[in-house]
Amino acid sequence: MQDIINQYTNTIRVAAKCKSPLRIRGGGSKDFYGNNINENNCDILSVTAYTGIVDYDPTELVVTARSGTSLADLEAELQMHNQMLGFEPPHFGSDATLGGCVASGLSGPRRAYVGAVRDFVLGVRMLDGNGNDLHFGGQVMKNVAGYDISRLMTGSMGTLGLLLEISIKVLPIPPIELTLRMQMKEATAIEKMNQWAGRPLPISATCFYDNNLTLRLSGAESAVRAAHTKLGGELISDGLAFWNSIREQSHTFFQSGKSLWRLSIKSSVPPLILPGQQLIEWGGALRWFACGENVDADVNIIRSKSDLAGGNATLFRNNKKSVSVFHPPRSEMIKVYQRIKGKFDPAGIFNTGRMYREL
Amino acid sequence: MHPIELVNSLRVFLPPDSVLYETEDLRPYECDGLSAYRQIPMIVVIPRTEEEVIRILRICHASKTPVVARGAGTGLSGGALPHANGILLSLVKLKQILEIDPITRIARVQPGVRNLAISESAMAYGLYYAPDPSSQIACSIGGNIAENSGGVHCLKYGLTVHNILKLRVITIEGECLEIGGTSLDTPGYDLLALMTGSEGMLGIVTEIIVKLIPKPEKAQVVMAAFDDIQKACNAVANVIGAGIIPAGMEMMDKMATHAVEEYIHAGYNLEAEVVLLCESDGTAEEVMDEIQRINEIMKMSGAIDIRTSNNETERLKFWAGRKAAFPAAGRISPDYYCMDGTIPRKNLARVLGGIEKLSLEYGLRCMNVFHAGDGNLHPLILYDANRPGELKKTEEFGAKILEMCIQVGGTITGEHGVGIEKINQMCSQFKTSELELFHAVKSAFDPDGLLNPGKAVPSLRRCAEHGAMHVHRNEEKFPDLPRF
Numbered sequence: 013m014q015d016i017i018n019q020y021t022n023t024i025r026v027a028a029k030c031k032s033p034l035r036i037r038g039g040g041s042k043d044f045y046g047n048n049i050n051e052n053n054c055d056i057l058s059v060t061a062y063t064g065i066v067d068y069d070p071t072e073l074v075v076t077a078r079s080g081t082s083l084a085d086l087e088a089e090l091q092m093h094n095q096m097l098g099f100e101p102p103h104f105g106s107d108a109t110l111g112g113c114v115a116s117g118l119s120g121p122r123r124a125y126v127g128a129v130r131d132f133v134l135g136v137r138m139l140d141g142n143g144n145d146l147h148f149g150g151q152v153m154k155n156v157a158g159y160d161i162s163r164l165m166t167g168s169m170g171t172l173g174l175l176l177e178i179s180i181k182v183l184p185i186p187p188i189e190l191t192l193r194m195q196m197k198e199a200t201a202i203e204k205m206n207q208w209a210g211r212p213l214p215i216s217a218t219c220f221y222d223n224n225l226t227l228r229l230s231g232a233e234s235a236v237r238a239a240h241t242k243l244g245g246e247l248i249s250d251g252l253a254f255w256n257s258i259r260e261q262s263h264t265f266f267q268s269g270k271s272l273w274r275l276s277i278k279s280s281v282p283p284l285i286l287p288g289q290q291l292i293e294w295g296g297a298l299r300w301f302a303c304g305e306n307v308d309a310d311v312n313i314i315r316s317k318s319d320l321a322g323g324n325a326t327l328f329r330n331n332k333k334s335v336s337v338f339h340p341p342r343s344e345m346i347k348v349y350q351r352i353k354g355k356f357d358p359a360g361i362f363n364t365g366r367m368y369r370e371l
Numbered sequence: 372m373h374p375i376e377l378v379n380s381l382r383v384f385l386p387p388d389s390v391l392y393e394t395e396d397l398r399p400y401e402c403d404g405l406s407a408y409r410q411i412p413m414i415v416v417i418p419r420t421e422e423e424v425i426r427i428l429r430i431c432h433a434s435k436t437p438v439v440a441r442g443a444g445t446g447l448s449g450g451a452l453p454h455a456n457g458i459l460l461s462l463v464k465l466k467q468i469l470e471i472d473p474i475t476r477i478a479r480v481q482p483g484v485r486n487l488a489i490s491e492s493a494m495a496y497g498l499y500y501a502p503d504p505s506s507q508i509a510c511s512i513g514g515n516i517a518e519n520s521g522g523v524h525c526l527k528y529g530l531t532v533h534n535i536l537k538l539r540v541i542t543i544e545g546e547c548l549e550i551g552g553t554s555l556d557t558p559g560y561d562l563l564a565l566m567t568g569s570e571g572m573l574g575i576v577t578e579i580i581v582k583l584i585p586k587p588e589k590a591q592v593v594m595a596a597f598d599d600i601q602k603a604c605n606a607v608a609n610v611i612g613a614g615i616i617p618a619g620m621e622m623m624d625k626m627a628t629h630a631v632e633e634y635i636h637a638g639y640n641l642e643a644e645v646v647l648l649c650e651s652d653g654t655a656e657e658v659m660d661e662i663q664r665i666n667e668i669m670k671m672s673g674a675i676d677i678r679t680s681n682n683e684t685e686r687l688k689f690w691a692g693r694k695a696a697f698p699a700a701g702r703i704s705p706d707y708y709c710m711d712g713t714i715p716r717k718n719l720a721r722v723l724g725g726i727e728k729l730s731l732e733y734g735l736r737c738m739n740v741f742h743a744g745d746g747n748l749h750p751l752i753l754y755d756a757n758r759p760g761e762l763k764k765t766e767e768f769g770a771k772i773l774e775m776c777i778q779v780g781g782t783i784t785g786e787h788g789v790g791i792e793k794i795n796q797m798c799s800q801f802k803t804s805e806l807e808l809f810h811a812v813k814s815a816f817d818p819d820g821l822l823n824p825g826k827a828v829p830s831l832r833r834c835a836e837h838g839a840m841h842v843h844r845n846e847e848k849f850p851d852l853p854r855f
Contacts, residue, residue: 154525156519158805159568159828160565187614214654232660234657276556
């Protein structure tokens with residue numbers, strides 16, 4: 013495997029010398045995500061060859077794997093030991109890799125109740141823009157030696173370096189999961205989801221769509237049954253398929269072909285009045301809007317409403333991408349981001365512009 | 372700038388009691404919780420508002436004056452040790468809980484607020500702030516951010532970094548950065564994580580939004596005694612392997628149980644080599660289920676004595692012993708030195724064996740209490756500072772323990788931070804290019820190196836002089852550096 017790393021190092025050093033941009037890619041399942049990069053101008057740095065689990069001892073609750081490892085293979089291995097990735101990452105395709113999962117920083121339905129990718133990342137091995145092979149964090153839960161570079165890398169969309177290996181905390185698969193559904197209006201659903209999250213209930217996912225609130229309970233059988241009795245609601249038999257359709261965006265809502273906006277906001281904000289259809293996740297903290305084709309007309313209203321709602325709006329899926337995909341940060345933040353990028357990637361070669369045009 | 376000029380420029384907008392410069396006024400600030408290191412600062416400044424923090428930092432930036440931030444001063448690694456030619460910025464007067472939002476389950480607080488005060492304010496709503504460092508009655512939330520503090524319950528509920536949403540940070544230039552938000556995520560780089568645990572090296576936190584979580588309906592603890600350390604370690608792995616994430620999982624060795632039993636009378640089994648405390652919390656049904664399973668696992672793992680708390684008084688009594696372990700060490704020894712390494716759990720027995728050997732070698736007793744669930748060790752080396760050479764021997768013993776932690780794939784600090792204390796061991800854990808990147812990150816925020824200089828990340832020169840071998844991954848240490 014060291015020969016593969018040597019190849020990567022070489023590619024990076026040559027690219028840095030010529031200041032020629034590289035596009036880091038795993039399985040390509042998240043190519044749609046982020047600003048468009050002009051493919052003609054950059055070489056692809058593919059990590060698909062760098063695969064395999066480096067270390068996994070279920071009783072340590074930690075797995076270390078190479079970035080090119082298939083996410084599906086990794087999850088299958090964990091499942092054999094009755095464990096899982098707690099943040100339920102979306103794959104968006106069978107080619108999804110662990111590296112792409114961590115670099116994109118996307119988490120699934122369990123996120124509001126269990127945590128995000130960044131909450132589970134414990135350590136990384138990476139190559140920076142000088143081709144240096146670096147280790148940060150480690151395989152232990154508690155580690156405060158040095159700055160938290162592992163989490164800084166998480167969600168950085170490949171703009172800071174090439175992830176080689178990632179150590180992630182894993183969780184036991186809950187003994188039982190039940191999915192419940194109840195009919196209600198949006199305002200009531202938002203209220204309920206926030207109320208319930210403030211009570212000790214084993215809720216592990218929520219979704220509001222088309223006047224139906226669907227929720228998942230996870231945990232010990234006795235606890236889950238007791239919570240069902242407390243909350244009521246109709247038991248849904250194909251819960252697994254439903255949550256998978258939300259996680260992988262195969263649900264009807266996501267299939268409209270319209271521009272898909274992802275609004276990450278304060279969970280208790282009352283219903284947002286915006287054009288298009290809506291689906292709510294994460295106890296009210298994540299609101300998806302499928303809007304019309306005219307992104308330029310919608311962008312200002314969507315971004316200003318999400319500012320007011322204490323959050324941000326990402327243009328998650330749209331082929332045109334005439335606007336910045338990610339919510340523009342304030343100017344002083346962009347300056348800090350640029351300085352950090354400059355330290356990791358002095359020649360500015362990694363995924364340039366994919367997150368923000370300035371980076 | 373001359374100290375008098377500096378004092379005068381601060382006095383323009385600060386009252387006399389916010390700017391201290393007489394030696395007797397400075398003395399209380401000479402050390403934090405690690406009292407072995409002391410330094411009188413040039414000036415202590417105690418701002419009352421964020422606006423004052425901004426003005427102070429602008430003055431420091433313009434005059435190139437070092438600034439060391441300090442919260443409650445309970446840190447155990449000397450992170451708030453003052454700089455002789457610098458300002459000590461005490462944030463204790465920024466102590467308002469600005470907002471509790473029970474619906475969104477967040478609290479907006481200033482950095483000087485005590486950790487426990489947040490939970491106390493949220494209690495009325497059935498909510499609390501989860502990270503519970505042992506100093507929670509005194510330590511400030513700003514200091515918790517600086518150190519990424521953990522606590523007994525962090526295997527299940529996470530560290531500080533998992534429990535905060537937003538920070539207002541003032542840069543050394545006096546610019547205000549709003550990092551994170553009231554949403555669950557923010558695009559851009561995860562500066563929230565970068566700031567957490569950065570030991571005051573990157574900016575000064577003036578406001579924090581923390582998450583509040585519902586108080587569990589019930590908690591119960593199992594106390595299991597073992598006649599063999601390996602059996603106890605296996606029991607820990609068996610609990611986790613069975614799919615249980617305990618709310619707390621603590622281990623104490625025989626010396627520790629004897630020391631606390633004399634003092635607290637927690638009812639520990641004194642025959643046992645090791646006592647394990649394993650707590651379950653959640654809904655009443657969940658806890659009943661889990662406690663039963665934990666009992667079975669302890670029995671199967673060879674426990675010689677198992678007891679389960681039957682009520683809250685009993686639960687607190689079981690915990691009281693663990694929580695009194697440090698003061699109990701203070702009762703049986705004139706001085707003790709607390710270490711803080713973390714290791715992969717599977718190496719627990721091996722490392723404990725190693726510590727025992729070192730203890731014999733150095734002729735110093737070592738008592739072990741630790742967060743077994745996450746492999747965070749707190750060996751307490753007992754010594755007498757009045758005996759010539761004993762402190763030096765203790766420090767050497769401690770350093771060897773930390774190097775052993777690195778060797779088995781662990782880290783030199785799980786939750787106390789590097790500060791000044793473990794700065795030399797950083798040279799062992801990280802190689803030159805990694806330390807260089809840390810310095811680069813620091814310079815992205817603080818190019819002049821004014822914020823808490825000399826802490827957390829050693830200079831390459833220091834590492835070369837220190838000469839500790841980089842025991843990681845068997846690489847030669849600093850081949851690219853000249854020797855002095």
